[in-house]
Each structure stands twice: as C-alpha cells, then as structure tokens.
Amino acid sequence: MTSIKRRRWRNIRIFLLLCILVLAVHFVLNVSMYPSAWLSGWVLLALILGLASYNARKKLTFIPLARSSTWLQIHIYAGLLTLPLFLVHIEYRPPNGVFEVSLALLYLSVFLSGVFGLILTRVIPQRLTTRGSEVIFERIPVYINKLRTEVESYVLESVSETDTTAVPRFYLNRLQAFFERPRHFWLHLVHSNRPRQALLTDIKALGRYLNKAEQERMLLIEDRVRTKDDLDYQYSMQVVLKLWLFVHVPLTYSLLIFAAFHVLLVHAFAGAIR
Amino acid sequence: MPLPAVADRPQRWDQPFSDKMTDGDVARILKISPFSDIDESKFTSAVALDGILRNDARILNCQAGDIIIREGDWGNSAFFILSGAVHVEIEPPATSLPDAILGRRQNKPKTLFHAFAQLFNNHREPEFRDMSSRQLAGQVGTRGAGESMRIYLQDVGAVIDRFKTVRLEAPKFFGEIAALGRIPRQATVFAEGDVDLVEIRWQGLRDIMRKDDGIRNHIDHQFRSNALETFIRDVPMFQNATQDQIEKLLRETKLETYGNYDSAKPFKDLAKEGIDSGLVDEPIVAEEGHHPNGVILIRSGLARLSQKYHHGHRTVSYLTPGGQIYGFEEIAESARTGKMVPLQLSLRAIGYLTVCVVPTPLIEEHVLGIKPGQRLTTSGPASSDQTPTQKDNSESRDVDNNLLEFLVEQRYVQGTATMLIDMDRCTRCDDCVRACSTAHDSNPRFIRHGPMYGHYMVANACMHCADPVCLIECPTGAIHRERLGGQVVINDQTCIGCTQCANNCPYDAIRMVPIRDQIGNLIRDKKTQFPLIQATKCDLCIDQLGGPACARACPHDALVRIDMRDRTTIGDLLKK
Numbered sequence: 001m002t003s004i005k006r007r008r009w010r011n012i013r014i015f016l017l018l019c020i021l022v023l024a025v026h027f028v029l030n031v032s033m034y035p036s037a038w039l040s041g042w043v044l045l046a047l048i049l050g051l052a053s054y055n056a057r058k059k060l061t062f063i064p065l066a067r068s069s070t071w072l073q074i075h076i077y078a079g080l081l082t083l084p085l086f087l088v089h090i091e092y093r094p095p096n097g098v099f100e101v102s103l104a105l106l107y108l109s110v111f112l113s114g115v116f117g118l119i120l121t122r123v124i125p126q127r128l129t130t131r132g133s134e135v136i137f138e139r140i141p142v143y144i145n146k147l148r149t150e151v152e153s154y155v156l157e158s159v160s161e162t163d164t165t166a167v168p169r170f171y172l173n174r175l176q177a178f179f180e181r182p183r184h185f186w187l188h189l190v191h192s193n194r195p196r197q198a199l200l201t202d203i204k205a206l207g208r209y210l211n212k213a214e215q216e217r218m219l220l221i222e223d224r225v226r227t228k229d230d231l232d233y234q235y236s237m238q239v240v241l242k243l244w245l246f247v248h249v250p251l252t253y254s255l256l257i258f259a260a261f262h263v264l265l266v267h268a269f270a271g272a273i274r
Numbered sequence: 275m276p277l278p279a280v281a282d283r284p285q286r287w288d289q290p291f292s293d294k295m296t297d298g299d300v301a302r303i304l305k306i307s308p309f310s311d312i313d314e315s316k317f318t319s320a321v322a323l324d325g326i327l328r329n330d331a332r333i334l335n336c337q338a339g340d341i342i343i344r345e346g347d348w349g350n351s352a353f354f355i356l357s358g359a360v361h362v363e364i365e366p367p368a369t370s371l372p373d374a375i376l377g378r379r380q381n382k383p384k385t386l387f388h389a390f391a392q393l394f395n396n397h398r399e400p401e402f403r404d405m406s407s408r409q410l411a412g413q414v415g416t417r418g419a420g421e422s423m424r425i426y427l428q429d430v431g432a433v434i435d436r437f438k439t440v441r442l443e444a445p446k447f448f449g450e451i452a453a454l455g456r457i458p459r460q461a462t463v464f465a466e467g468d469v470d471l472v473e474i475r476w477q478g479l480r481d482i483m484r485k486d487d488g489i490r491n492h493i494d495h496q497f498r499s500n501a502l503e504t505f506i507r508d509v510p511m512f513q514n515a516t517q518d519q520i521e522k523l524l525r526e527t528k529l530e531t532y533g534n535y536d537s538a539k540p541f542k543d544l545a546k547e548g549i550d551s552g553l554v555d556e557p558i559v560a561e562e563g564h565h566p567n568g569v570i571l572i573r574s575g576l577a578r579l580s581q582k583y584h585h586g587h588r589t590v591s592y593l594t595p596g597g598q599i600y601g602f603e604e605i606a607e608s609a610r611t612g613k614m615v616p617l618q619l620s621l622r623a624i625g626y627l628t629v630c631v632v633p634t635p636l637i638e639e640h641v642l643g644i645k646p647g648q649r650l651t652t653s654g655p656a657s658s659d660q661t662p663t664q665k666d667n668s669e670s671r672d673v674d675n676n677l678l679e680f681l682v683e684q685r686y687v688q689g690t691a692t693m694l695i696d697m698d699r700c701t702r703c704d705d706c707v708r709a710c711s712t713a714h715d716s717n718p719r720f721i722r723h724g725p726m727y728g729h730y731m732v733a734n735a736c737m738h739c740a741d742p743v744c745l746i747e748c749p750t751g752a753i754h755r756e757r758l759g760g761q762v763v764i765n766d767q768t769c770i771g772c773t774q775c776a777n778n779c780p781y782d783a784i785r786m787v788p789i790r791d792q793i794g795n796l797i798r799d800k801k802t803q804f805p806l807i808q809a810t811k812c813d814l815c816i817d818q819l820g821g822p823a824c825a826r827a828c829p830h831d832a833l834v835r836i837d838m839r840d841r842t843t844i845g846d847l848l849k850k
Contacts (some may be wrong), residue, residue: 003846004831061709061827062389064820068705072829121701121830129697129729136723137702241701 007073015077019084026088040089041266045259047082051075052252079114082107099265103258110255113248120244124237127191132230137238140182143231147224148179154224158217167214167221170206174199175221179228188236196229287325291351291475292332300327303472306356306445308488316485323482330478336465337417339427343449344376345462346755348745351473352450358469361439362448363462371437371462376425378754378765382817389819396716399794401787403766403808416750416768425750425768427464434466441466450479450493451501454531455628457574458755460501498524505630509571511599511641519640528568528631532557532623533575556622559600559629563616566601566608568633575627575741578682579619589679590619592687594740594839602641605634609642624685625741674848680727685780687838689737690760691814693720693824694847698729699832709827710812719812720783720824733833735824736783736812738762740839744775744784753809756816763813771807784811 022040029036054075057065065071086107095104128134135143151171158167177183184195203222207215303309304324317323333356336342342360343349363371384392416425427433442448442463452459453476474482483490506512506523515523533556560570562582572595579600580587593600600621607615638644681687704722711718720735742762745753752769755762764775776784788805789797796805814835815822825835836843 058705058827058829060390060393061705061823062384062392062713062818063386064826067825068827068829069831125700125702125832126698126729128702129726134697134723134726134731136721238702241703 011073011077015080018081022081022084022088037089037091040085041263044082044085044089045263047078047085048252048255048259051079051082052256055249055252076118079111083111086111099258099262103255103262106251106255106258110248110251113244113251117244117248120240124241128234128237132227132234135231135234137235137242140231140235140238144179144181144228147228147231151175151179151221151224154217154220158214161213162211164211164214166206166209167217170202171221174202175225178225182232182235184229184232185236185239188233189240196226199225199229287329290329291473291478295328295332297328299333300324303327303331303354303356308445308486308492311488312482312486317481321481323485326478326481327472327474330475330481331472334469334471334473336424336469336471337426338465338467339430339433340417340465340469341376341425341427341751342463342465342471343452343459343461344378344751344754345460346458347748347751348452348742348755349449349459350453350476350746352453352476352479353448353463354472354474355442355444355446355448356470356472357444359441359443359466360448360463360469360471361434361441361466363437363439363464371433376462376751378751383819384817386819392712392715396712397792398716399790399792400717401789401808401810402715402792403789403797405791405797416770430464430466433464444470447492447496451497453479454493455497455501455529455574457501457628497529502527502529502630505571505573509599511569511602515640523632523636523640526633526636528633529573529628530559530631531626531628532559533626556624557627559621559623559627560617562618562620565614566604566617566634568631569602569605569637570600570621571630571632572596572598572600573628573630576624576685576688577627577629578622578624580622581619587620588675589682591678591841592624592682593621594687596839602637605637606642609638609644624682674728677727677730677848681838684725684732686732686737688739688741689836689838690740691736691738691822691835692838693733693735693737693812694834694836695722695731695733696729696832697726697731699830700731700828701830701832703829705827705829706824706833709823710815713815713818713823714813717787717810719810734781734783736762736779737781737838738812738814744779747774747778748772749774759814759816761814761816762811763816764809764811766808769808771809773807773809775809784809786810 026036026040029039054071057071058068061068086104090104095101155168155171159165178199184192187195200222203218203225207218210218304327309323309327312323314323317326334342334353336358342353345363433439448463449459451457479489479493483493502524503520506520506527512520512523556578559577560566562580572593574595577593577600578589579591579593581590582588600619601617604615604617686692702722707718707720707722710720720733722733724732724734726732738761742755744762745755748754749772750768750770752765752767753762753775754765771786773786776782776786786807787810788807791797798805812822815824820826822835825833834847836847838844
C-alpha cells in the first residue's frame, strides 16, 4: 500500500473512532440527564476556531508549525467530525427561530463548501494534466492574445494570397469572438466537447469551398482552435479551483461571527433556561 | 538562391584564456623549473608548449590578502607560483577561516521572532538591496574589475597569526587536483604579499602532462598522496583494508577521465538534445559483454548504466559519487564459478566523469580474499550480500523506466534538491510560490513551471546540483556551496552581476535581476549609470526555520525537494 493510502486509512480509522466517541459521550450524558448541548457546543466552537486557524497558518509559512499538508489532513478530518458534533448539538432536530436556522444553514454551507472543495481538489488536478499543456493561470490571457494574433495573421495572409473573403468572413462570423477571451466556461466544467466539435465541423465544412492555399491556412487555424479550446478548459478548471475558497473562507468568517453571537445569547439567557 | 553560409571551423584557441598574455610572459614562464625542464620537441606544432602557455594560461598579479581559491569552490584551473608566496589554510573545518572574511554569505537561521517579523518587515519593492550594509560588511573587500576582480582578506597578518596555514613559495603548483578531477577545492589559498601566479586551464595542464613525464609524475604523486587515499578509505569495501593493502591500492589504482569538461555549454546542449540524441555521444567507460578489468568507482560526475535493448540501449540506472561501484558482482561471480562472467551493463559518462579503476587482481585479493586462479567459496563475501550496484539497480526498477530515461537525459539526476511536483495532486494554488516569496523578502526564487513527464513536473528551481557548473567561472566566488549543508547559494555582498553563473546553468535556474533601493529606485552604477544587476536563485531557505518553505507550504504533498542520488526515495515517491 502506498504511503498516501496508508495515511488515508489511518486517518479514516481515527476519524471513525472519534465519531463513535462523540456519539457515546452524547449517549452517556443523555442517560445521566446532563445537558450535553453545552459540551458539544463548546467542542464544536473550539473545532471551528481550530479549522479557521488553518488560513492563518497558510500565511505564516516561515514559522515551523508543521507542514501545511499535515494541517490540511487535520483540517479535513476535523471538519468532517464537526458534522456528528453539530447533529448531536442540535439533538438531531431542525433548529427553530430565525437566528438559529440562519446559524445552522451557515454551518451547513461552510461544511458543504468544504466537502465540495475537497472533491474539486482531488478531481480537477488530474483532469488538468490530461488535456492541454500545463499553463500558469495568470499567463492564459497572454497565450490567448498570442493565438489570436497568429490566427489574424493567417487570415490576412490568406486574403493577400488568394484575394477571396471566405476565410476572413469565417473568422469574423465564427472565430473572432472565440479568440477574444476564454469561452465556454460552464460547458468545460461539465466536460462538454460540443463547442469544439461544432467549430471543427464548421472548419471542415468550409474546406470544400477553399483552394489549396486557403486550406493550408485553415489547417493552421484549426490547430490554433484546438489549442485555444484546451486553454479555455485549463482556464475554467483553474478558475473553479481558485474560486471555491472565495466561498468557503468568507462563509467561515460569517459562521464565526454568528457562532460568537450564539454563545453570547446562550449565556445571556442561560439563567432563564435553568 | 542564397549562397550556403560558410565560416572557418572554430579552433581550440580562438578564445585564449587571457588576451593579455605576451611572448615575454611565455618566455618568463619557460625559464622557471619545471617548465624549463620540459622537452619542447615532444609537443606537436599544432599544440606546441608555447602555444599552450600563451592560450591556456594567464599571469595573475595578486596583492597581499588576495584570496586565490577558497575551500569548497569549484574551479577548472591550476596555479603555479612564479614569484612570492601564498598561504594554504590547513585548519580542520570547525575552526577554519570564517565565512565572513572569505566573502561567503553568512547564513544564520532566523530566530522565531525574526521569522515572524518577516510578515511585517518584508519590502514592498522587488529585489531590495541594503547598500549601507554592503559597505559595512567590512571584513571582506573587493579589488580589480571585471574578470580580474577578486576578494581579499583585509588583515593578512592577523589571519596568518590566528589560523594555521602552510606557506608555499615559488616555484610550486597548487589547485591541480581539483581542476583535473572537477571536485571542490580542498583548501583556501591566499597571497602573503605581492605574488605572481600562472593560472593554467585544465586543458593546457592535461596536454603538458601528456607530453612531459616530470609534470605528470609530480601531479600523479600529488594525487595519490593527497586525494586518492582519502577517497579509497571512504569506499566501504576497503574500510577494513590494512595500511599495506591501502598502499598497494594507491600504487595500482588508475585515475581516468571521460567526456567533455569544457564549462557547462556542451552539457547544456546535451540536455537540450534530449532523448533523440541516443547514447552515441556518451563516451563508454566499460561496455556490456566485455571482461571486467577492475572495479570502477565514481570520483566525480555522473555515469549512466545501460543495457542493450533491441536496437538501442535502455537506461537501467545511473551512478553518482559516493560509494557506488561498478563491475564488482561480475568479478565476484567469475571468482565463484571459475568462468569469465562478462559485464552485464555498460557504463557511460554523462558530461564529464572521473573514475578510479581498481584492477581485478586487487579486488580478488583484498576484497574477495582469494589468490589468482583460486575459486571463491559460496560463503565468501560476494555471495552474502548484494553489491551497491545491484542494490541501486533493484531500487531503480521501482522507477518507471521511461521516467528514468527522462531524468537522466535531461540531467535532472544531477539535482540534490530537485523540485518535483506531482501535477495530479497540485491544485495550482501557488501557496509554494507565495511561501518562497515571503521567505525571500517578497521575491519568489522559482517559477512553478517546467518540463513535464507524465504528471510529474520538474519546476524551474535551482536543483543544487551534485556538480554545480554554475560555480566554475564566478570571478568573486559569490556563488558558492555551503560547507555544512552543501546548498549552492549566492552572496549579494560580492555578486558583481557578471552573469557567468546564469549563462552556465543548464537549467536556466539562475535569474539576473536589477536591484533596487528602499523606495524602489533602480540602483545604478556610479560610472556607467547602468542599473546594477545581481544573480538570484533558490537557496533552499537556508536562513529560514524548518527548511524549504515551498515544500512545507504545499497542502497536498504535491511538491517535494528530492535528492536524485537517492533512488529509493524516488521509488517511494512515485509509488505514493
């Protein structure tokens, strides 16, 4: 078994043990008529604070606070552990009241965005290595610009060589917008090849009306279309990889604020409950 | 139709070592022994002795304190003292001349407080350099300009009083072992007063050695008495040898060199040619199917182990200096069976290679413990354990063969800290780049981009090569190898921006950058008004707590810094 698989199994075993522990403690506290919500609430808050501190760790790379990968492993499994704790804390019942419902929804949003992000970070990198060449995200516009310039030069060469407008017309109608900026964001996310196939089919169909010189130019353009489509794919996937954190992190901060307010309310009205 | 381009074939001495050598200088050298004892008639007219001295040598006029060579630095030339005296530092490393007075970068790991303070203290402007601290560095000075610029000790007398040194007077050679063997300089040498030296490129020295027994015997004696004994004693199979056996080994072991030594450029070309070049250009050290003449020990450089495969050769493994041997198992098997067992693999030089060949009879006698003609019993040493080469080969089998070919062809196996990124795990978050930037005053020292094999990327970061060709032509020794950790680092205080290191690096891992002051203005040369540039590269976060920030910052274990000499680690990594 590889080291990463070994680590995964070890962490899953620890996680399951902790889940059982949470449920067992809850059961024991319930049986002994102790209000378990206090304990589960504080543990949950402590866990959420610990989880949020990973973002700070990422900024303090120069301090030897264990490797970021170790932190991420703890972050993932501690994050998953918050779910049984949360369920225990709300006594397996939907909360009532606007504030409590908002807090619960916020927690679930953070949890689900985390799980979603985890899936993305495991799936997308492998997709990125199988299509197109590796490209730095910030340089994608530069490459697109370069491709556009090349295609435009082929179009102009075609006009000057053949004195017909088939290729420039096709460029204006079908390709200009395509080469302007990254395209087909959503379709790339679902792995759709439709736009690419449609363009390539149109290029092929155009071929029967072109002479040899124009066909040669169109072959070069076709090659650039494929490259641009691969770049678009890289762009879409990398955008998602970068953007999900812009959902997960702000939601976490909102959750912390709501949780702090929740603690305040609980303690303010604790006497009344008793 | 344009005429085909024609040009004179480049000749060996188109670019002499120095264009300032005169006939008078050559005549002056030829008057002094051992050059005066050389029989000039043994040299051909194409490579005449005076031609060698005029083109492969130069006169250096050093002043008191000038550091001629520093321990640990790389160099491709030897020195001969014409007049004056130099001092060779002979203190053990722990009490040797401190880095500060040798112009080396001082790398004190940051305290926790200083590490944390980087969060606020890093400069906003790129490539900030504190010129005031440069002037206050004090202990080391530079003089001269361009090629002849050198660093010097400011208080020679105090250094001679305080540190143990040996005085060498004219006429005397030094630095020849490191130059010919392409190994680091073994000691620091500095001028006592005004000294005239002849610096000879290794090619010139090699040609003189070929024709003149006196100089060859002198250098051979120096090598056997100084360098070879240490090397032989470090080889595990000779560690139990008696003094008599060691002396016999020293007498009979041969030193052989293969491949092209000339700077990094042919190496760079080879790396660019890639897999298509085949192995035709690599000199064969020992060939598969031949009788083993002896055990081959790698002294410096890199060697490929290959095996015939259909109509080509398949790379099976590679050997680097440090206890790896070739040919032992065949000799042991021959001794065991009584039949000649041919070499199972070919050994080829990648770039420049220096090997020591210990003849077969010596191995049979001192390692296998048998006399010529005798057969080894099954309980003999060779049958009990795998030899290092066998172990290496079995470890290499864990590595995908095509990946191994890629790593060897592109010379990435040179790296002692190669940055390898598993792109199937990398989320392109650039946490590694940000961490690097934070650790280097907001200046990232690598680019997360580079050649890929499958889903592995070799990123554009300094690999801290086992044979760092970037060090060879640095005029001030600003780029150097750390004595303790072996990291290749640049001292900003002594880097003059000559670009030699960046041009020599086969992997383009060194970048020249314009430097700036506190408010972001380019710092300009007082005379020319051109912006000053300096070399920058990854320093493996030598002054940071916890090691390379890039690897520590990767959340997905995608980025690793890997020592390519350790095939077990590569195998483990690829099995992850």
